Amino acid sequence: DAMVIQNPRYQVTQFGKPVTLSCSQTLNHNVMYWYQQKSSQAPKLLFHYYDKDFNNEADTPDNFQSRRPNTSFCFLDIRSPGLGDAAMYLCATSRDHGSSWNEQFFGPGTRLTVL
Amino acid sequence: ELKVEQNPLFLSMQEGKNYTIYCNYSTTSDRLYWYRQDPGKSLESLFVLLSNGAVKQEGRLMASLDTKARLSTLHITAAVHDLSATYFCADFGSYGKLTFGQGTILTVHP
Numbered sequence: 228d229a230m231v232i233q234n235p236r237y238q239v240t241q242f243g244k245p246v247t248l249s250c251s252q253t254l255n256h257n258v259m260y261w262y263q264q265k266s267s268q269a270p271k272l273l274f275h276y277y278d279k280d281f282n283n284e285a286d287t288p289d290n291f292q293s294r295r296p297n298t299s300f301c302f303l304d305i306r307s308p309g310l311g312d313a314a315m316y317l318c319a320t321s322r323d324h325g326s327s328w329n330e331q332f333f334g335p336g337t338r339l340t341v342l
Numbered sequence: 343e344l345k346v347e348q349n350p351l352f353l354s355m356q357e358g359k360n361y362t363i364y365c366n367y368s369t370t371s372d373r374l375y376w377y378r379q380d381p382g383k384s385l386e387s388l389f390v391l392l393s394n395g396a397v398k399q400e401g402r403l404m405a406s407l408d409t410k411a412r413l414s415t416l417h418i419t420a421a422v423h424d425l426s427a428t429y430f431c432a433d434f435g436s437y438g439k440l441t442f443g444q445g446t447i448l449t450v451h452p
Contacts, residue, residue, distance in 0.1 A: 269442035329434060
């Protein structure tokens, strides 16, 4: 089945220790998104890639970076995690973002704990 | 600033009862999404509403969209325990950006 896969599902890191979260998709979608969802809050968009074009949200901290080496994979790098970065990180994809092909499909998420 | 507001934020229902969750949004978008989220899980797409007057139904859930009123509703018919979850509506903005409502935590009890 075509799907969005996130690894790992649970990640524990130490304060200040860089961490990378991974997302892959078999849908061959053009757009990949990263959302942060803190406890009891709505998901918040961090950034997205349209193909190789990176789009950062204005309020996304510099501590968060992303890479998309190819269509299938997208990574979220947190350079120096703080306690406030503990959250569920959701990856999503859509075929396009300017047409009717913009429904977003979410991966299972990675739960990040910062000690 | 894009705003999406859900009402109510907490909903405790008895099994078998009906209720409606409301979603107001501030843009002129004609697309609105509903998602379900179980505790500790990701988002599951429920409905994609693509035009004014759109109505979609799946089981005990029915969603509608009124773009003139900038209002979407999620109606629950004869609630069952399995429907207990958090429900989000999301407005589609430019460049695929979804703006989510605060979420409605639904608890269905006997």
